Amino acid sequence: MFSIGQISNRTGVKVPTIRYYEQMGLIDAPxxxxxxxxxxxxxxxxxxxxxxxxxxxGLSIDAIRDLIRLNAHPDTPCAGADRIANEHLASVRxxxxxxxRLESELSRIAKSCKAGVVKDCYVIRALSxxxxxxxxx
Amino acid sequence: MFSIGQISNRTGVKVPTIRYYEQMGLIDAPxxxxxxxxxxxxxxxxxxxxxxxxxxxGLSIDAIRDLIRLNAHPDTPCAGADRIANEHLASVRxxxxxxxRLESELSRIAKSCKAGVVKDCYVIRALSxxxxxxxxx
DNA sequence: TATAATGTCTCTAGCGACTATAGCTTCAAG
DNA sequence: CTTGAAGCTATAGTCGCTAGAGACATTATA
Numbered sequence: 001m002f003s004i005g006q007i008s009n010r011t012g013v014k015v016p017t018i019r020y021y022e023q024m025g026l027i028d029a030p031x032x033x034x035x036x037x038x039x040x041x042x043x044x045x046x047x048x049x050x051x052x053x054x055x056x057x058g059l060s061i062d063a064i065r066d067l068i069r070l071n072a073h074p075d076t077p078c079a080g081a082d083r084i085a086n087e088h089l090a091s092v093r094x095x096x097x098x099x100x101r102l103e104s105e106l107s108r109i110a111k112s113c114k115a116g117v118v119k120d121c122y123v124i125r126a127l128s129x130x131x132x133x134x135x136x137x
Numbered sequence: 138m139f140s141i142g143q144i145s146n147r148t149g150v151k152v153p154t155i156r157y158y159e160q161m162g163l164i165d166a167p168x169x170x171x172x173x174x175x176x177x178x179x180x181x182x183x184x185x186x187x188x189x190x191x192x193x194x195g196l197s198i199d200a201i202r203d204l205i206r207l208n209a210h211p212d213t214p215c216a217g218a219d220r221i222a223n224e225h226l227a228s229v230r231x232x233x234x235x236x237x238r239l240e241s242e243l244s245r246i247a248k249s250c251k252a253g254v255v256k257d258c259y260v261i262r263a264l265s266x267x268x269x270x271x272x273x274x
Numbered sequence: 275t276a277t278a279a280t281g282t283c284t285c286t287a288g289c290g291a292c293t294a295t296a297g298c299t300t301c302a303a304g
Numbered sequence: 305c306t307t308g309a310a311g312c313t314a315t316a317g318t319c320g321c322t323a324g325a326g327a328c329a330t331t332a333t334a
Binding site for chain 1: 191226258261
């Protein structure tokens with residue numbers, strides 16, 4: 001049996017976050033000690049690791065909830081899990097594209113400024129005047 | 138003089154967002170009509186365009202507030218504006234890197250699953266077992 | 275000019291995924 | 305037995321909006 005601090009250390013999920021996950025219904029309310037403190041089993045530790053991993057990969061709480069539900073029924077088709085992963089993958093790819101466009105615009109703006117005072121600063125001029133942009137965003 | 142809806146149309150910033158910016162101190166409270174509705178001048182429209190552009194580039198409200206303050210003093214050195222742009226650029230680049238690592242991890246997970254049922258699903262296995270990862274995240 | 279339609283007003287609450295704080299109780303080590 | 309760390313609940317704050325309610329203002333049409 002582990003205390004909340006122990007599973008926090010082992011999984012890397014912060015203590016208040018664990019309680020938050022419990023509140024959100026991602027993990028069940030665990031047993032309690034005589035003094036009303038949470039006591040977790042290995043199974044619950046594993047679940048929390050699963051959640052941590054999925055969160056690190058950027059999956060939303062809702063998506064993770066779905067995966068947990070799927071995982072609880074090992075004989076259902078796994079198309080659901082596949083779909084969740086692929087949808088998330090698509091959104092990650094989209095986000096990367098967006099950020100890359102921003103990166104090029106921003107680096108152009110940031111490196112173009114050789115002025116000494118704000119009056120002539122390219123950063124501020126570029127932000128004020130959309131026509132200085134190279135693509136539309 | 139423009140109504141809030143008119144500057145919303147011209148800048149692409151939604152009406153409630155304009156009021157929110159006013160509340161946050163990004164823009165000053167404008168004049169009011171006899172019936173207590175906001176009335177904006179061209180100058181305020183330009184400022185809002187500036188803000189919109191900076192937000193589209195991902196700058197935070199705080200960073201934009203700093204830029205506006207800088208812009209109000211045209212004879213100060215523009216190192217501040219440069220710093221803000223470059224800091225943001227660095228954080229965008231970092232974020233892109235992170236997302237690219239996620240993308241590769243996630244695409245590996247998503248395309249490896251050929252199982253029919255959850256019990257054998259690679260998506261769920263990979264999320265449960267960190268050792269299946271190719272790099273650490 | 276009357277009325278209808280649209281726009282605007284303030285205020286409050288909600289989103290997602292936590293994080294922080296306050297004031298208390300319990301636990302483990304010395 | 306004392307002390308200090310860890311845990312408890314409950315509430316509020318973060319960011320950048322967005323949505324809704326219910327009232328008032330303005331504009332367009334009949």
